[in-house]
């Protein structure tokens with residue numbers, strides 16, 4: 288292969304974690320507290336092996352903490368109690384971040400793609416995140432083996448689809464905490480019939496992380512009290 292042919296590949300990695308202004312920042316360390324070393328280990332693995340293995344785009348590395356790690360961590364105040372199930376974990380967002388933050392809780396990562404389940408298993412082990420179980424399958428295929436007190440999901444599907452696929456996994460008092468964008472109120476409106484079918488009520492919450500960063504949007508779906 289000529290030099291001309293190899294050059295674009297060499298340019299494909301456009302950023303390193305050192306380019307991320309939040310990498311190692313005091314306010315990030317303070318935000319995560321005791322669990323920071325595990326979260327940092329995962330961020331570093333994602334920026335390196337995660338890019339090489341195609342789990343995350345190279346351009347994401349320079350903004351990994353704000354757009355991915357902290358965005359995932361924003362769901363932490365909405366996790367209630369009991370077993371957490373992250374549907375469509377992909378690279379481990381928010382599942383592995385959440386698992387690192389709540390070491391006393393069981394976290395099940397549901398993901399259909401074998402390449403991604405292998406990554407999730409290896410990444411959890413490499414980062415010392417030992418409260419994780421990885422289940423390969425689509426949410427709608429794992430109803431016999433997974434029961435959730437809280438379901439999380441990020442960038443997987445619209446709320447109506449997520450509820451159709453995942454609500455049958457919920458325990459009696461189970462709830463969902465979905466990381467969503469600005470379209471959350473419209474998505475909730477479109478999901479009203481399926482929410483009624485599964486006896487769930489939706490609410491939209493701003494979930495801040497660090498001062499100066501735009502809050503994440505969390506959609507909470509709960510059983511009426």
Ligand SMILES: C[S@@+](CC[C@H](N)C(=O)[O-])C[C@H]1O[C@@H](n2cnc3c(N)ncnc32)[C@H](O)[C@@H]1O
Nearest residue numbers: 374375376377380398399400425426441442443
């Ligand atoms: C765009 S990726 C997002 C991954 C990760 N949550 C994130 O925020 O980076 C969507 C993921 O959902 C998974 N997925 C798609 N349909 C699914 C389903 N029915 N049940 C569980 N996972 C699903 C895909 O395999 C993929 O890994």
